[in-house]
Amino acid sequence: MVNQNGQGGSALGRGYRIGKLGVSLMGSYLGYQAQNLLLGKESQPQRRAHFQQAASRRVRDELGALKGPAMKFGQMLSMQTSFLPEEALQELAELQMRAPAMHATLARAQFKSALGKYPEEMFREFDAEPFAAASLGQVHRAITFKGEKVAVKIQYPAIRSAIENDLTLLRSATLPTRLTGHVSTAVLDEIARGLLEETDYLHEAKNLEYFRAGLGGLPYITVPRVYRELTTERVLTMSYVEGESLSNWLKRNPARDLRNLVGVRLCEAYETQVQRLKVLHADQHPGNYLFQPDGRIGLVDFGCVKRITYDIVELRRCYDQRSWRQSEAAARYFLAMVYGKSVPYRRARKILPLLEQWLDTYRPIGRTADIVIDFGNRSRLNPAAKEIKRQYQRQILQDKLIDPEYVFVVRADMGINHLLSELGATVNVSEIARRVSAMPAPLP
Amino acid sequence: MKAKTHPAPARWRTAKKTRPPRGKRSENKEKTRQAILRAALELFASQGFYRTTTKAVSRKAGIAEGTLFNYFKTKEDLALCFFERELDDVIQWYEHDSRIQTAALPEQLFAIIHRFLDRLAPYEEFIGAVYLRTLAPTSKLSPWSLQTKERSLRYLRFIRGILAKAEDAGDIPQVGDFGAHAFGLFHLAMLTYWLQDRSPGKGRTLALLDRCLNLGGHFLKKGGWEW
Numbered sequence: 001m002v003n004q005n006g007q008g009g010s011a012l013g014r015g016y017r018i019g020k021l022g023v024s025l026m027g028s029y030l031g032y033q034a035q036n037l038l039l040g041k042e043s044q045p046q047r048r049a050h051f052q053q054a055a056s057r058r059v060r061d062e063l064g065a066l067k068g069p070a071m072k073f074g075q076m077l078s079m080q081t082s083f084l085p086e087e088a089l090q091e092l093a094e095l096q097m098r099a100p101a102m103h104a105t106l107a108r109a110q111f112k113s114a115l116g117k118y119p120e121e122m123f124r125e126f127d128a129e130p131f132a133a134a135s136l137g138q139v140h141r142a143i144t145f146k147g148e149k150v151a152v153k154i155q156y157p158a159i160r161s162a163i164e165n166d167l168t169l170l171r172s173a174t175l176p177t178r179l180t181g182h183v184s185t186a187v188l189d190e191i192a193r194g195l196l197e198e199t200d201y202l203h204e205a206k207n208l209e210y211f212r213a214g215l216g217g218l219p220y221i222t223v224p225r226v227y228r229e230l231t232t233e234r235v236l237t238m239s240y241v242e243g244e245s246l247s248n249w250l251k252r253n254p255a256r257d258l259r260n261l262v263g264v265r266l267c268e269a270y271e272t273q274v275q276r277l278k279v280l281h282a283d284q285h286p287g288n289y290l291f292q293p294d295g296r297i298g299l300v301d302f303g304c305v306k307r308i309t310y311d312i313v314e315l316r317r318c319y320d321q322r323s324w325r326q327s328e329a330a331a332r333y334f335l336a337m338v339y340g341k342s343v344p345y346r347r348a349r350k351i352l353p354l355l356e357q358w359l360d361t362y363r364p365i366g367r368t369a370d371i372v373i374d375f376g377n378r379s380r381l382n383p384a385a386k387e388i389k390r391q392y393q394r395q396i397l398q399d400k401l402i403d404p405e406y407v408f409v410v411r412a413d414m415g416i417n418h419l420l421s422e423l424g425a426t427v428n429v430s431e432i433a434r435r436v437s438a439m440p441a442p443l444p
Numbered sequence: 445m446k447a448k449t450h451p452a453p454a455r456w457r458t459a460k461k462t463r464p465p466r467g468k469r470s471e472n473k474e475k476t477r478q479a480i481l482r483a484a485l486e487l488f489a490s491q492g493f494y495r496t497t498t499k500a501v502s503r504k505a506g507i508a509e510g511t512l513f514n515y516f517k518t519k520e521d522l523a524l525c526f527f528e529r530e531l532d533d534v535i536q537w538y539e540h541d542s543r544i545q546t547a548a549l550p551e552q553l554f555a556i557i558h559r560f561l562d563r564l565a566p567y568e569e570f571i572g573a574v575y576l577r578t579l580a581p582t583s584k585l586s587p588w589s590l591q592t593k594e595r596s597l598r599y600l601r602f603i604r605g606i607l608a609k610a611e612d613a614g615d616i617p618q619v620g621d622f623g624a625h626a627f628g629l630f631h632l633a634m635l636t637y638w639l640q641d642r643s644p645g646k647g648r649t650l651a652l653l654d655r656c657l658n659l660g661g662h663f664l665k666k667g668g669w670e671w
Contacts, residue, residue, distance in 0.1 A: 100655075102654070103550075103551040104543075104551070105551050105554055106650065109562075113645030157645075157651040158648040159651075234647070
C-alpha cells in the first residue's frame with residue numbers, strides 16, 4: 001500500500017502504469033475504466049451533464065456513493081495487503097462499479113438482446129433516458145401495460161465476459177503475492193464470486209425477494225417487487241420505489257422527531273438484517289436508501305449482498321461482559337470470533353488492550369442504562385474514541401488471515417453509523433437490538 | 445460522342461428497376477417479387493444458399509419456374525435484391541427518425557449498423573454460409589463487384605452525408621470520402637464479428653460496436669490523425 005522505497009514509483013507502480021496504457025479494446029472491464037481515466041477527461045463532464053440533464057434526485061448521490069465489487073476489491077486489497085502501490089490503490093478506489101453509460105440506442109438494443117423484444121413492445125411507456133446509474137448498468141423508468149410504474153435496470157452488454165477476463169488476468173498478476181501469502185486464494189475467490197454474482201440480475205432478483213419477505217414485518221420499509229416475466233440475467237424489472245436520497249431529504253429540514261423516527265427505523269431494519277435475516281447489503285451506503293417525506297424508507301440495489309453466519313448478539317454480549325477476562329478459554333473463544341480460528345492465540349490477544357480502551361468509551365462496564373447514541377454529536381464529541389477505534393481496526397487488519405466476516409460486519413456497522421450520523425438522529429440502540437431479538441415473526 | 449451516350453450494361457440497370465411504377469399491375473408484380481424473395485430466403489436459411497435450386501424457389505413461391513426468371517435472372521440476383529431491400533429500409537428509417545438524426549455521431553453510426561444486424565438476424569445462417577464466398581473478388585455478391593456497385597455507392601453516399609453533417613457541426617475533422625469508406629470496412633468487420641459471436645444475445649458485438657465507435661469518435665474529436 002505504502003510505497004516503501006520512498007521513491008517516485010516502484011517497479012510495480014511503473015508496471016501498473018504501463019499495463020494501463022496497454023489496455024485498449026481487449027474487452028476488459030477494468031481496462032475500459034482505465035481507458036476512461038486516460039481518455040475521458042473531455043467526455044466525462046459531457047457524460048455527467050448528459051446524465052444530470054436527464055435525471056433527477058438520485059443520480060449524483062448514487063454515482064458518488066456507488067461502491068461495488070471493484071471498490072470492494074480495492075478496499076480489500078488495501079486492507080489485506082501491502083503489495084499495490086498507493087497510486088494504483090487510489091485509482092482502484094475511483095474505479096467504482098460504474099459501467100460506461102449507454103446511449104438510448106444501445107440500451108434499447110441490449111434490452112432486446114436480453115428479452116427478445118424491444119422495450120416499446122414490452123411496456124406501455126419506456127423512458128429512453130436513464131434516471132440513475134446502477135451497478136454495471138443504468139436504470140430507466142417505465143410503465144407496464146397494466147399501468148404500474150417500474151424501474152428497469154439494464155446491464156452494459158458483455159460485462160460478464162469482460163469481468164471474467166479481468167479475473168483471469170488478476171489471478172496471474174497476483175500469483176507472486178499469493179505465493180508469499182499476502183493475498184490468499186480465498187480472498188481472490190471471494191472477490192471473484194462477488195463480482196460475478198453482481199453481473200447476474202437473476203441473482204439480484206432472488207436477493208430482492210428474500211429481503212422483501214424478510215423485512216415484510218417492518219411496514220415502513222419498501223423493498224421493490226421483482227417482475228419476473230420482465231427479468232433476465234441482464235435486465236431487471238422491479239417496482240418503482242419513491243423517495244429521495246438522504247442529502248436531498250435533509251435539505252427539507254425535517255423535524256427532529258421525524259429524523260429520530262427514521263433513525264430508529266434504519267436501526268431496526270439493520271438489526272433485523274443482522275440478527276434475523278443474516279444477510280446484509282455488502283455496502284451500507286446512503287445510495288441504497290431512499291427516504292420519503294413521511295419517514296418511510298425504500299431499500300434498493302441488492303446486487304451485492306452477503307450472507308453472514310456471524311452471531312452479532314453473542315459478540316456484543318462478549319463485549320459487555322469483557323468475557324476474555326474471565327478465563328483463557330473465554331478469551332480464546334472471543335478472539336476466534338474476531339480473527340477466525342487460524343490466527344494463533346498468542347498473536348491475537350495483543351489486540352485486547354486496544355479493544356478495552358475503545359470499549360471503555362462506548363460500552364462502559366457495569367452500565368445498566370440503555371445505550372442511547374446521539375449520532376448528531378457523536379463524531380464531534382469523541383475524536384479520541386474514534387482514533388482508538390481506527391487503530392484497533394488497523395491493528396486487526398494488519399494481521400493476515402483475519403476472519404473476513406468480522407471485517408464485513410464491522411464495516412457494515414460503520415456504514416449504518418455513518419448514515420445515522422448524517423441523519424443526526426438520537427437512537428436507543430440497546431432497546432432496538434433487544435426488541436428485534438425478541439421478535440417472534442417466523443423467518444422466510 | 446456516341447460512346448458517351450452509350451447505355452450502361454444491362455446488369456447495371458437491373459438495380460434501378462427495383463422501384464416499380466405505380467398501378468395495380470405493378471402492385472401485383474411487386475407482391476410476386478416479395479413472395480419469391482420470401483420463399484428464397486426461407487430456403488436459403490434451411491437448405492443453404494448454394495444448395496437451393498431456382499426450381500425449389502419457384503415451387504415454394506407457387507409460380508412457374510419460367511416466371512421466376514422474369515423477376516430474377518439468377519439466384520445471386522435474389523440475394524442482391526435482398527441486400528438492396530435492407531439498405532432501402534435502413535436509409536428510409538434513418539430519414540424518418542428525427543431523434544436519431546440529432547443524436548451524437550457514435551450513436552447514429554451504432555444505430556445504423558445495429559439496424560442492419562437486427563434485420564439480418566433471422567437470416568443469419570444463410571448470410572453466414574454465403575458471406576465468405578461473397579468476399580471473393582469474382583463473386584457477383586462481393587461488395588466490390590459491378591453488380592453491387594450502385595448499392596455500395598448508395599450506402600457510401602448515405603454514410604458520407606451523415607459524416608458531413610458531423611463535419612459541419614465541428615464534431616469531427618474533415619474525413620471526406622475516406623471516412624465513409626473506412627466506416628464501410630468497419631461495418632463489414634462488425635458483420636464478420638457478429639456472425640462469429642456466440643455470446644448470449646450477441647452481447648459482445650454490442651459491446652465491441654459501442655466501444656469502437658466511442659473510441660473512434662473520441663480520437664476523431666481530438667483532431668483526426670494527429671492525436
